[in-house]
Amino acid sequence: MNSLMKKLKIQYPIFLSPMAGVSTPELAAAVSNAGGLGSLGLAACDLNTAKEYIVQTQRLTDQPFQVNFFCHQPITATPHDIQNWIDYLSPHFRNLQMQPPASLSADFKSFLSDSSYLDLVLDAGCQIVSFHFGLPTQEQITTLKQHGVILMATATCLAEALSIQNAGLDIIIAQGIEAGGHRGLFQQDQESGLSTHALLLQLRAHIHLPIVCAGGIMHGQQGKLLLDDGASAIQLGTAFIQCAQSAASDQYRNALFQQLKTAITACISGRPARAIINDWHHLVDCKNRPSLPSYPYPYSIAKQLSAIVPTEHNDFSIFWAGANVHQIRALSPEALIQTLVKEMQ
Ligand SMILES: Cc1cc2nc3c(=O)[nH]c(=O)nc-3n(C[C@H](O)[C@H](O)[C@H](O)COP(=O)(O)O)c2cc1C
Numbered sequence: 001m002n003s004l005m006k007k008l009k010i011q012y013p014i015f016l017s018p019m020a021g022v023s024t025p026e027l028a029a030a031v032s033n034a035g036g037l038g039s040l041g042l043a044a045c046d047l048n049t050a051k052e053y054i055v056q057t058q059r060l061t062d063q064p065f066q067v068n069f070f071c072h073q074p075i076t077a078t079p080h081d082i083q084n085w086i087d088y089l090s091p092h093f094r095n096l097q098m099q100p101p102a103s104l105s106a107d108f109k110s111f112l113s114d115s116s117y118l119d120l121v122l123d124a125g126c127q128i129v130s131f132h133f134g135l136p137t138q139e140q141i142t143t144l145k146q147h148g149v150i151l152m153a154t155a156t157c158l159a160e161a162l163s164i165q166n167a168g169l170d171i172i173i174a175q176g177i178e179a180g181g182h183r184g185l186f187q188q189d190q191e192s193g194l195s196t197h198a199l200l201l202q203l204r205a206h207i208h209l210p211i212v213c214a215g216g217i218m219h220g221q222q223g224k225l226l227l228d229d230g231a232s233a234i235q236l237g238t239a240f241i242q243c244a245q246s247a248a249s250d251q252y253r254n255a256l257f258q259q260l261k262t263a264i265t266a267c268i269s270g271r272p273a274r275a276i277i278n279d280w281h282h283l284v285d286c287k288n289r290p291s292l293p294s295y296p297y298p299y300s301i302a303k304q305l306s307a308i309v310p311t312e313h314n315d316f317s318i319f320w321a322g323a324n325v326h327q328i329r330a331l332s333p334e335a336l337i338q339t340l341v342k343e344m345q
Contacts, residue, residue, distance in 0.1 A: 004171065004210040004232035007150065008128065009064050011035030012341055013227060015212060016333075017237030018068030018130060019181065019246075019320075020044040020108075025053050027245035029060030030333035035341075037233075038065035043108055043132070047116050054124045066152070067126045069111035071134035071186070072271075077104070077293035084290040089301055092283070092316070096308055104297040111136055122147055130154070133271070134186035135167050152212070154184030157192035161203050171210050173235060174199045178216025180238040180262070180322035182273040191272075197226065204230040218327035220343020227344065236340075238322040243333050251310075255319045256328050262321050268302045270295035274322060278315040 005013055016031040018041035028038030040057060042050040050067075057065055082104050093100040111117050111131065118140055121129055129144065130152040136144070144151055145168065152171040155161035161172050163186075175184050176196025185191060194202065196215035203211055210232035217223055223234040241248050242256055255276055266272045267285040270292050275281075280302070292298055305316035331339060 002210075002232055004212075007170075007210075008037060010037050012337060013231075013233035014223070014337055014340055015039060015066070015214075015233055015235035016240050017041075017181075017214060017235050018066060018132075019237050019241070020068075020070075022237075022241055022246050022248055022320075023053070024245055024247050025056035025060055027240065027243055027333060028057045028065050029063075030243070030245050031240070031337065032057075032061040032063035032065045034334040034337040036337050037128070038063070039068060039130075040065065041068045042117075043068065043070040046109075047120060050117070051120055051124065054120070054126060058124075064127055066128040066130050067121065068130045068132060069117055070108055071112050071131045071136055071153075072108070072110050072295060073134065074110055074113045075294040077106075077270075077297040081291060081293040082297060085293050085298060086301065088290050089284070089305065092279075092305060092314070096305075096314060098304075098308070101301055101304060104293060105300045106296050107300055108296040111140070118143065121149065128152070130173060132182065132184045135164065135169070138167065141168055154214075155203070156183055156185045156199070157187070157190045157194065158202050158206060159187050159190045160185075161207050163187070165207055165209050169209070171212060171232075172203065172207060173212050173214055174203055174231075176200075176213070176215030177264075178274075178323035179214055180274050180325070181320040182269065182271055183264070185272065197229070200226055200229055200231055216322045216324040218322070218324045218329075220340040220345075222324075223340060224344040238320075238325050239328065239336060240333060241321070242328060242330055243336070245333065251317065252319050255317065256321060256325055257330075259326050262323050262325060266292055267298065268318055269299040270297060273320060276317070276319040276321050276325070278310075278317060278319075280316060280318070 014036040018039040020041035020043040032038035214235035
């Protein structure tokens with residue numbers, strides 16, 4: 001048992017990725033009860049739903065779990081960029097006999113701009129909190145630490161990892177380019193494009209905090225390599241989406257088993273994110289596209305297009321998945337953890 005496992009009081013060095021829109025209390029609790037660290041991605045939840053998710057998870061497990069929030073800077077998209085983006089996507093709506101929306105909305109709250117999420121964390125007695133897309137304010141960090149909360153944040157490059165370490169957080173989630181879903185990138189000019197393993201090797205030389213590797217891990221052999229090379233734990237998202245307890249739709253689950261390829265595009269939400277390749281990559285993310293309104297404005301129109309059942313000619317589904325999705329296995333959370341543990345031995 002390494003020192004991170006002792007600190008977090010977990011049996012195995014395996015984390016479930018927090019996954020906004022896919023996370024459920026049942027999945028988080030199943031992973032925690034099986035000896036890993038369960039997670040709730042709460043960024044897409046309003047305050048009441050977030051509270052309900054936490055309370056429900058606490059009912060389902062007495063083991064530790066992490067809650068996760070986004071820390072994107074509150075940037076307002078310009079009306080010009082918004083209109084251009086609506087106009088650019090309008091032909092796809094017309095092809096599908098639908099009306100494009102008149103405006104775009106920002107549905108994802110930032111932990112930075114809504115203090116009620118900090119109050120929720122403290123009131124609910126959350127013990128482990130992680131952040132994506134940046135860091136909380138120094139004041140929020142101090143308050144959380146005064147209450148004994150263990151803090152983690154995603155880094156995609158050395159500069160971000162150093163910011164996390166210097167800000168006084170406890171653990172770095174090192175997210176490689178293979179990762180499904182959004183890149184946690186928060187120093188936009190620092191895109192490293194590093195693989196999970198390469199990022200670990202770079203961070204290991206400069207960072208004294210425990211490093212948890214995320215991105216493209218589907219099999220225990222990949223996990224063992226990372227642990228042998230200095231990671232304190234591994235975090236898996238895509239491998240768990242297929243579990244019955246996740247909130248994924250049937251179409252999403254089926255797509256994961258179709259041996260499809262993934263690629264990163266910023267055209268779905270306004271931030272780079274890895275998803276199964278479809279019309280977002282082929283028809284929307286083209287050289288001549290207009291500049292994107294800032295995150296999360298494009299997401300609201302993307303969700304409307306993605307709600308249309310795909311046909312042979314149109315597929316705007318949003319199926320976030322890591323680069324190694326082809327290695328997916330149909331396993332329950334408990335069986336997946338046991339399998340990973342055996343493969344890592
Ligand atoms: C469906 C999905 C949703 C995600 N949502 C979040 C999120 O809300 N917060 C977060 O920190 N990371 C999120 N991520 C990224 C994961 O934390 C992690 O980096 C990724 O799952 C690792 O790559 P893998 O999917 O190949 O295992 C998400 C990933 C996926 C696949």
